[in-house]
Amino acid sequence: METVIQGSTLQTLRAGLRGTAHAPGEEGYDDASRAWNLAAHQQPALVVVAGGAADVMAAVRFAREGGLGVGVMATGHGVGAACDGGVLINTSNMRGVRVDPVSRTARVEAGALWTDLIHESQVHGLAGLLGSTSYVGIVGYTMGGGFGWLGRKYGFNAASVREADVVTADGELVRVSAEEHPDLFWGLGGGGGNFGIVTSLKFDLYPIGMLYGGNLIYPVEKAPEVLDAYVRWSAELPDEMTSGVAFLNVPPLPALPEPLRGKSVIAVRGCYCGESPGSGEELVRPLREELGEPIMDTFGMMPYAAMDSISMDPVDPMGARQHSEMLSDLSPEAIETLVEVAGAGSGSPLILLELRQLGGALARTADRLSTMGKGDSKFIMNGVGPAFTPEMAEGVLAYLARVTDATRPFQTGDTYVNFMELEGASAERVKAAYAPEDFERLVALKDRYDPQNILRFNRNIAPSKA
Numbered sequence: 001m002e003t004v005i006q007g008s009t010l011q012t013l014r015a016g017l018r019g020t021a022h023a024p025g026e027e028g029y030d031d032a033s034r035a036w037n038l039a040a041h042q043q044p045a046l047v048v049v050a051g052g053a054a055d056v057m058a059a060v061r062f063a064r065e066g067g068l069g070v071g072v073m074a075t076g077h078g079v080g081a082a083c084d085g086g087v088l089i090n091t092s093n094m095r096g097v098r099v100d101p102v103s104r105t106a107r108v109e110a111g112a113l114w115t116d117l118i119h120e121s122q123v124h125g126l127a128g129l130l131g132s133t134s135y136v137g138i139v140g141y142t143m144g145g146g147f148g149w150l151g152r153k154y155g156f157n158a159a160s161v162r163e164a165d166v167v168t169a170d171g172e173l174v175r176v177s178a179e180e181h182p183d184l185f186w187g188l189g190g191g192g193g194n195f196g197i198v199t200s201l202k203f204d205l206y207p208i209g210m211l212y213g214g215n216l217i218y219p220v221e222k223a224p225e226v227l228d229a230y231v232r233w234s235a236e237l238p239d240e241m242t243s244g245v246a247f248l249n250v251p252p253l254p255a256l257p258e259p260l261r262g263k264s265v266i267a268v269r270g271c272y273c274g275e276s277p278g279s280g281e282e283l284v285r286p287l288r289e290e291l292g293e294p295i296m297d298t299f300g301m302m303p304y305a306a307m308d309s310i311s312m313d314p315v316d317p318m319g320a321r322q323h324s325e326m327l328s329d330l331s332p333e334a335i336e337t338l339v340e341v342a343g344a345g346s347g348s349p350l351i352l353l354e355l356r357q358l359g360g361a362l363a364r365t366a367d368r369l370s371t372m373g374k375g376d377s378k379f380i381m382n383g384v385g386p387a388f389t390p391e392m393a394e395g396v397l398a399y400l401a402r403v404t405d406a407t408r409p410f411q412t413g414d415t416y417v418n419f420m421e422l423e424g425a426s427a428e429r430v431k432a433a434y435a436p437e438d439f440e441r442l443v444a445l446k447d448r449y450d451p452q453n454i455l456r457f458n459r460n461i462a463p464s465k466a
């Protein structure tokens with residue numbers, strides 16, 4: 001849908017901005033609306049590159065007055081719905097971070113990435129709960145829950161949030177905490193950005209420096225044995241160890257380790273964050289002994305700042321399509337199915353089919369919002385394939401549908417906000433990310449804070465009168 005904005009209205013908006021505003025066809029428009037995931041295509045009526053909270057307020061008010069919806073993008077790693085015909089607020093210039101070593105908290109602006117924070121927090125021996133890559137936006141990640149290799153010990157970053165500055169759908173700036181707007185505070189902790197645009201977020205940091213983590217990587221032919229050993233091994237792990245197992249079709253890129261380039265492999269991966277990181281080695285030993293010589297064994301002591309090396313996620317923008325399901329358990333039948341769809345000879349076009357272990361501090365509790373549905377899944381499965389052209393995207397999506405069908409008997413039906421597919425997850429998929437009683441409460445919150453669904457270009461929770 002094309003929406004044309006009158007030149008005079010735009011001039012008035014621009015005059016009041018610290019940042020910039022770009023209409024279709026104008027210089028800067030394409031760059032400012034392009035997402036990290038190149039398979040996302042959005043054509044906003046206007047993109048505002050915000051200089052600060054005041055610009056966010058101005059952009060929301062501008063959209064409201066023009067009867068337009070609002071989308072927000074920090075990096076474009078998680079475009080929930082294309083901001084077509086709306087006002088897209090690009091926060092990528094708002095990257096300020098500040099660490100308070102006394103209260104052990106960080107305060108970050110809307111566009112800050114984990115990589116911006118790591119250096120500032122580690123100088124004090126503190127760490128935030130980042131995910132598999134430090135190039136994701138902290139606020140967007142946290143709005144969907146946010147968990148990574150520290151997850152089973154410390155939980156979701158959403159549960160570590162203490163306070164936020166939020167621009168509501170009315171264009172007002174409010175401070176949100178357990179004391180101020182407590183209803184909004186609860187909803188921010190996983191409500192996917194449905195109730196306001198966060199301009200700054202304050203959250204807890206944890207005393208972490210060294211960790212024990214890495215991958216044990218085997219040829220994909222060994223997948224049945226590796227999965228069987230992984231299931232027995234992971235069942236006994238303490239919460240200090242977060243683990244996963246991944247089928248990888250490694251691209252033949254020079255940036256990747258030579259023994260892996262162009263190979264199909266299976267990797268057991270994990271990170272131990274207990275008080276003595278050396279104990280991690282003790283935990284990994286039985287698996288090493290049982291499975292024998294790997295292609296690569298990267299497990300070892302590492303500084304927190306090197307955690308990206310565990311998942312080896314791509315840093316540069318790429319086109320990708322993805323689908324995730326949550327599994328009740330990895331039974332022998334589930335293992336057999338996974339080997340069929342991703343193992344040797346499967347013809348899988350996916351670069352990654354990963355299973356991450358849940359439990360520990362990631363388990364659902366009654367006092368806070370969970371972004372993983374009812375909370376009875378033991379593993380989350382996430383498949384990702386390259387989608388640089390529409391044809392590639394079609395092939396990957398068809399394959400992901402096949403994986404979904406094959407694994408249906410082992411699925412719990414829950415979803416996870418942050419792993420929801422690119423652009424246009426169905427209302428049912430969004431609903432399945434929350435426990436039924438939480439979802440009811442979220443809709444009531446949407447009715448209260450955004451009854452016109454101005455903030456709709458996201459994993460949308462629609463108001464009841466939509």
Ligand SMILES: Cc1cc2nc3c(=O)[nH]c(=O)nc-3n(C[C@H](O)[C@H](O)[C@H](O)COP(=O)(O)OP(=O)(O)OC[C@H]3O[C@@H](n4cnc5c(N)ncnc54)[C@H](O)[C@@H]3O)c2cc1C
Binds near residue numbers: 140147314
């Ligand atoms: C390679 C890769 C690895 C990932 N690894 C993990 C992982 O380990 N764990 C995990 O939990 N997730 C992971 N994710 C998912 C990621 O956390 C989500 O895609 C997240 O939404 C990205 O946030 P962003 O701001 O970078 O992306 P954007 O696309 O810029 O934003 C995504 C959404 O976040 C919301 N949002 C962003 N900024 C604001 C704001 N200021 N106020 C309100 N809402 C806002 C909006 O709804 C927006 O549509 C990964 C994604 C990728 C592509």
